[in-house]
Amino acid sequence: MSGAGVLNAAALASIEADLAATDELLEKGYPGDDGRRQPIHTAYVPADRFTPELPAAWGAAALAKAGGVSGLATLAEKLGLSQPGELAELVAAKLEREPIEDLRLDFEDGYGDPGDDIEDAAVIKAAQLVTQAVADGTAPPFIGIRFKCFEAPTRARGLRTLDLFVSTLARAGELPAGLVLTLPKVTTIAQVKAMVFVCEQLEAAHGLPAGRLRFEVQMETPQLILAADGTVPSAALIHAGKGRVSSLHYGTYDYSASLGIAAAYQSMEHPAADYAKNVMQVAIAGTGVHMSDGSTNILPLGDAEQVEAAWALHARLVRRHLERGIYQGWDLHENQLATRYLATYAFYREGFAAAALRLRNYVHRIESAIMDEPATAKALANFIRRGLICGALTAEEITSQAEISLTTLEAIALARATQTEDSNA
Known part of the structure; x- marks a missing residue:
């Protein structure tokens, strides 16, 4: 019996031709991890409250609230974390060296609508302060803005804010290496395509390299999980973004509210939240796009009992999303930095x-x-x-x-x- 196979060169060529489109899809649509750093969190502040000193101030305040290194060790013990003394030393050093990894200056829900003249001035000032912070070495590794969404009532304002911010940065010199732009409340792929067009226009106007501007998509509406035609836009939008979509971010409260979930039960760990994030996680797999969990609005404020309860909740939620393969989340207050780093460092150690x-x-x-x-x-x-x-x-x-x-x-x-x-x- 001959040991030769039956598939000849013609058969192989036919298969190669049939799978050419698949090969191209895998190469371009699913390139894998490109090695770029993913921050473990995004800290969120109203844009008009930003100063170059803010990251250091947050770190110092977080360390003081926890009670210094010894207080961090005590907190780690109360949270049931192993190696509390070692964790405390590492976290204290982090809060002094790099207290915020990613900072988002918010011109959307956290900022409001003070009128065009006031917002224009605030945007220009914010861009100038970001430029100053980068030059002084006080800026976090990643920094940027969240502008108003592309829905009809806020579209023009959101576009103007984005334009002014990027244009002010570009005129000052090279854009920050860790510049991040966040497109919120996305409902359709068309809005992502519009953002791609805007990025192309800004790059052309300021002589930026093609593809320099990338953006995050904040998933806050059910239409990104299941569209009117039964498709899953959160997967399709990544590929429609032409390589510019850097991350998908889950928006805890807008998404929960859109499903009619009562305020008392809106949470990062609600079953509806898990379903949405599971879909997002499958959508980004192999694409090189990052993913972030949302936030908790239960803040470590008030009396000692309230603070400790909020810290315990936050630490548990951070650990929860890490165990589920989501390596980033949002923080809304400086007092959350202690448990962000304690829980994260404990996970890895x-x-x-x-x-x-x-x-x-x-x-x-x-x-x-x-x-x-x-x-x-x-x-x-x-x-x-x-x-x-x-x-x-x-x-x-x-x-x-x-x-x-x-x-x-x-x-x-x-x-x-x-x-x-x-x-x-």
Whole structure:
């Protein structure tokens, strides 16, 4: 019996032709993680309250509210987090070094409608202050604005705010590397396409490189989960965005209200919220687009009992979305920074030893009771890499316990190599 196969060159060519469109879709529509940093949170402030000193002021206030390093350790203990002293030291250092990772100056719900003249002046001032903060080194790694949505009543105002902000930044020099633009209350793909057009016009007007302006889509309406024709716009809009959609953000309260959920039950953990976020999570898979959970409006304010209850809720919600593979959320108040970082750092530190051991065994081909495949190794590396970027883990811990270089960690996390330098050591 001959060992030759039956598929000849003509058959292969026919299959190649049939799958050419699939190949193009996978290459362009699902390029995977591009390696850019994802902030662990977005802090939200009314635009007219921003100053270059605000991030440092938030960090100092958060640390003081928690009671310094010892207070952070006590809070970590009350939250049931392991290694409270170690966590407290790391979080205190974070609050001093980089208290806010992503800051959104809000010209939408948190700002209101003071009239065109007042908003125009506020937008120009905000852009000038952002430019100053970037030049002074006081700006967070990511910073930008949320302007009013593209629904008919607010469309012209939202476009004018966006235009003034970007134009003022561009005239001052190079745009901030971490510039973020947030398009809220999106209901249709047409609104995303309109935003793409606006970005193209602004780039052309200011001599910016094509594709320089990207934007977040804030998912606050049920029409993005299920459209009138039965399709799922939250998936389609990513591809309609022509590579400009950087992230999808869940809007807790607008979305909940649009479904008729009573105010007392509007929450990031409501079953309706989980359903929406599950759809969003599937929509972004493989696209390189990030995703963020929403916020809680139960703030750590009031008497000691109220503050501790709010901290406990916030920490639990942060841990909840991290466990579900959503690595970012929104914070509305400086007092939420303590639990944002405590809960996030605990998540990475508690899971680090097991992840490092499994990754070490995978890279060095050490036999163990768990046989991890490349996809799982990628997830392990991504977990460790995220912990490193936010400050929960140190480079020394990673290279020591996982016995790999940071270059290899990056290669596995981003699927940039099938063989690593460490596996050949």
